[in-house]
Amino acid sequence: MSVSMRVNGAASPSLASTGCSSSGARMMLSDHVSVVIYFVVRNDVRFLLNVPSNSDNSFWVPNSRVAVPDSGWLKTAERILHELGCDAPSQRPDTARITRISLPAVHVSQQTISHVTFAVKLMDTEAAQIMIGRNLKWLSINEVMDTWTQFWGLFGGGPPGSSAASNAGVSMAIRSVQDELLHVIQGVVDANGNNPAPVVQELHFSDVLVGLGVDAARLPLVESANLFEFEQEVLHQEFLMRTFPFPKLKRPGYCQFLIEWGWAKDQIQPMFRASDASGFGALSFRDFVVAVAATAPSAQHGGPCGEARCRYIFRYYDANEDGFLEFSEFKSMVTDIHRLKNLSTAVEDVERAAHASFLVFEPENPKVLSLSEFLYGVGQLKFRGTSVLLRAPRPVMDFLQTVYQDVVDVNEKSASDLNFNTVQSGDDVGNNRSRKTRYDNVRVLTPGDELQQGYELAAHSVKVRSGSIINVMTLWEYQGTETLKETGVEHLGLNRIHSTDTFNKTWPPNVMIASLKFFEGNTHSMMFPYGVTCSSETPKQKYTWGSYDRIQLGKNLIYIANTARKLFLHEPRMVQVRSPAYILGDIHGNFHDLTCFEKVFWHLGPTLTPANILFLGDYVDRGNMGVEVVAYLLSHKVAAPEKFFLLRGNHELRSVQKMFQFHDQCFSLFGPTLGPEVWEAINSAFDAMPLAGLIDKKILCLHGGIFPNEYGGGLVDAINTIPVPLSDPEKESPLAWEIMWNDPAHEQALTGNGLMSLKLNAGFAPNVRRGTAHVFSQAALQAFLERNKLSHVIRAHEVQQAGFQLHQKGRLLTVFSSSQYCGYSNEAACVFAENNRLRIIRLDTS
Missing domain, CATH: 3.90.79 (Nucleoside Triphosphate Pyrophosphohydrolase)
Incomplete structure (x- = not known):
């Protein structure tokens, strides 16, 4: 009997290889x-x-x-x-x-x-x-x-x-x-x-995604290569098509992938050696992503990213895999540097340069160079030129966008179904690439985009009563689904995972929202959400956690913060928001007022609210419930990313929180072990938050104020060039710092020096009250509006007795959304933008 060892379509079930042919070629996915x-x-x-x-x-x-x-x-x-x-x-x-x-x-x-x-x-x-x-x-x-x-x-x-x-x-x-x-x-x-x-x-894909947590050390390199969640989804598809049904990509599959990508054949085997950091003989998906990131044309070559790339380069040239670079191996590296930098590759010139460069590392063994010696020498700039090594012939997404057309043809789908859409905003600035990639289910629309898009049926029917959702059903659960099949709705709904999650009670954001309802009320254990247990059945006080499991709460919050961070990373630094929209100012840990706004304006949740919702920052400190405010806001951001927008304020900074309450609140609620993890996860999300919102291309919304002309000529487009993430904005982006801290000038209260500064600096002067950033005059605001063709600026940052204040001939509006702030008697307010009109709404929070 003859036994066939290859799969030949439907003709032969036969004995097949581990997911792909022995050549490592891509195969269509099937059971x-x-x-x-x-x-x-x-x-x-x-x-x-x-x-x-x-x-x-x-x-x-x-x-x-x-x-x-x-x-x-x-x-x-x-x-x-x-x-x-x-x-x-x-x-x-x-x-x-x-x-x-x-x-x-x-x-x-x-x-x-x-x-x-x-x-x-x-x-x-x-x-x-x-x-x-x-x-x-x-x-x-x-x-x-x-x-x-x-x-x-x-x-x-x-x-x-x-x-x-x-x-x-x-x-x-x-x-x-x-x-x-x-x-x-x-x-x-x-x-x-x-x-x-x-x-x-x-x-699930989330199990292998390179993200925060165990992959924290790999994440900077992956993000600098612009491999966010959507890009990793595409890579995961490619990975599965070369490995399934087995979990790892072996040498033939990876080498074939590199050849198709455009790498030279003599680089293929060393590339596998460099990628297989564990020496395991095969690559996990995370290994695969990191290897792609290490060779990306956009990957940074400084700091942690540079060290990761240098480790990759070291393994590439360590041909005998003994953990050292012999002189002949090091000379191969120098030869490649000379070739890539158009320097002389004559044998004697390379030999001379290699000897001189080898000595600058001062190796302990004069015949070989260890990894630590190599990393130290490159890090101290004793040896230069490694940044040009091992750069991919083209970005991996450009390569996959072309090859996936074949996959689309097989599946009889249009090219748009793979959603390789990207948003390009501004030029590369600092150590960040401003290219952002859209999620399939998170479309950052600009005004007018809706005219280019047809309507489609939502996947669910929702039943409501007295302001509450009491039942959710998918359309195909109803009788008459044959009609839906004819319209293609059934297939559409089955693929809209995010829509399904939105109404799934066990989805972490919904679990958190339900948990916060428990926190808000005096519910006893029989009413606990989704299987959470409690040792006592006696009623608890409102706005307390009672005997709720703090460990479960903290872990869920970490997951939500990490998920929100990924969403923020994919948003531009100035998000585009369409009216109608509610705009809210500082919350400052006032969970009571936040839920009052919810009950009035989005009591069915953001998804079923006929308006977008935009917050202007300062969610923590000053109030006692910063953790709950953040949990609420991030959960709704994850649940409704196209409707719920969060900007960063000056209290979304680690250094500020340590001077106020939020840092200690995390430690107090979650303990000395989990508390730091929760605090860091939340601040990692803050680091990626956008800094401004533009409503209908006419109203600029930000936390502090407008910025001087020295930043991008005073054009709002400069905001989209701000690096992301920002862990220390004061050092990493002066423009971001101005946006978060600036105030309008109260010119009648300025001294002679202050007024002179306004005149000499195009309407900007040092912000003496805050000790940082600037104040700006009415003339500066007017010039800013005209330059950017805007009608108004809405900001937060300062408490107002009525919850709002008009400044500078009514073109600047301050909104504050936390009543009784720090013991004051102020009210809370928001702004409602609709039909080319800004309406102030003050909220009775009693």
């Missing part, structure tokens, strides 16, 4: 079935496996694509058995494990793919019927490891024990093989050769 075939002899479990030839790079378990959806998983498993000559085993295939992967949002044809593993236990006589050959063998796990040593060269270095392979490298590579093989067979068969209960495993 896969693996069949673990085994028998037990003298208490030894033996598996039917395909031992790799010299052209392959894995141990194979019989598996196949489910080429035709109607054929089903079981039928595919039976076809595999038939092809192996085992048509009617005494034991039917048992489902052992289902691994279901939620596809990135960019994948338009389906939401999930599954890898289904069946187990088939054969009798001795049945096992004898299967014709084994040179590659197809019955092996125990121990025999697999013994056989593997013959193929060490396939994983890099040389045979174990050679000078080119360290003991650590051998151990890591062995674990790579074990990891891949056991990924399929482990848990399918127990020690006695029996099948345990089937296991269902759910894997």
Whole structure:
């Protein structure tokens, strides 16, 4: 019998490789079935496996694509058995494990793919019927490891024990093989050769996203390469198409990816070596993203990003993988620097330059250079030129945008379904690239964009009563869904994950919002939201957490803050907001007033409110409930990113919070261990917040005030050039500092020096009251409005007795949205922008 070892569309289920052809080419995503075939002899479990030839790079378990959806998983498993000559085993295939992967949002044809593993236990006589050959063998796990040593060269270095392979490298590579093989067979068969209960495993993109937390050290490099969540979704799709159904990308797949990207063939093997930092012989998705980021044309080459790139460069030129750069390896690096910088590449010139450069590192061993010596020398600028090394031939998203047209054609979708839309705002400034990428479900629209977009049906029907949502149903749950199918709404709704999350009670933002309702009331434990437990059933006082689980609360808040941060990073520094819109000023930890605004203006939630909502900053300090205010605002931002906008104020700064209450509130509520994590996660979100909003291209909204002409000629477009994130705006962006701190000048109260400064500096003078930034005159404001074709500026930053104040001939409006601020008797107000009119609304918060 001849056993085919490749998948050929629907024609042959056959035995397939681990997710892609041995060449590493991209394959369309579809369900896969693996069949673990085994028998037990003298208490030894033996598996039917395909031992790799010299052209392959894995141990194979019989598996196949489910080429035709109607054929089903079981039928595919039976076809595999038939092809192996085992048509009617005494034991039917048992489902052992289902691994279901939620596809990135960019994948338009389906939401999930599954890898289904069946187990088939054969009798001795049945096992004898299967014709084994040179590659197809019955092996125990121990025999697999013994056989593997013959193929060490396939994983890099040389045979174990050679000078080119360290003991650590051998151990890591062995674990790579074990990891891949056991990924399929482990848990399918127990020690006695029996099948345990089937296991269902759910894997989500959020589980592998390079973000905050465990990836904090990698994040700066990834973000400097403009690989935000949407870009990582696209990369995840590419990764899966080269690896599925197995979890890691091996050498052939990665090398093929690099070739298609445009790298030179002589760079391919060193690139894999540089990318495989763990020496594992395969790349996880996070390894893959970091490798792409390290070679991005836009990746920074200073600070943490520069160190990460230099580590990558070191591994690239460390050809024998001994952890040192010998002189010949270092000379290869110098040769490449000379070539890329158009310097002489003559042998004698390179030799001379390499010797001189090698000595500046002052290596402990004069024959080799260690990684620490290399990093120190580059960091101290003793050796220059590494910034030009290993730069990709083009940005990875440009490459994938072209190749994914083929995927779109196969799925019979238009190119727009992959949503490679980007927003370009301003020039590169400082150490930040101002290119922002849109989420598929987060569209930052400018006025007039709505004219270019047709309407579509929302995915849900909502039932309300007395200002509350009492029932939510998807449209396709109703009778008459055949009509919906004809319009394409059913397919549309099934792919709109964010819409589904919006009304999902177990979604973390909704859990937090419900928890805050508990905090606000005097509810006892029977009313706790979503399974949260409490040791006491007695009523609690309003605006307290009672016996609520603070650990669960803190972890949920960290998740929400991290998610909000990703949204902020994708927004321009000056967000475009359409009217009608509510504009609110300082909140300052006043959760009571915030919920009063909610009950009046968006009691059904922002999603069902016919207006956008814009906050101007200063959410924390001065008040006692800063944590709750932040939890509320960030949760609604995540739940309704297109309706709910948050700007940064001067209290969204770590240094300011440490002088006031918010820092201590986090520690007090969550304790000395979790408290710092919550505080840092929230401030990381603050670091990425936009700094201004532009309503209908006519009304500029910001926290403090307008800025002098020295910043971008006094044009509002300069705001979009502000770097992001900003952990220390005073040092990193003077323009951001001005926006957060400036005040209007009260010219009648200025001294002679102040008035003279206004005249000499185009209407700007030092802000003596605050000790930083500037004040600006009515003349400066008028010039600013005319220059930018604006009608008004709305700002916050200063308490007002009536909750608002008009300044400078009515063109400047201050709004303050926290009543009884610091014991005062002031009111709270907001501004409502609609139909070319600004209306002041004062709120009775009693």
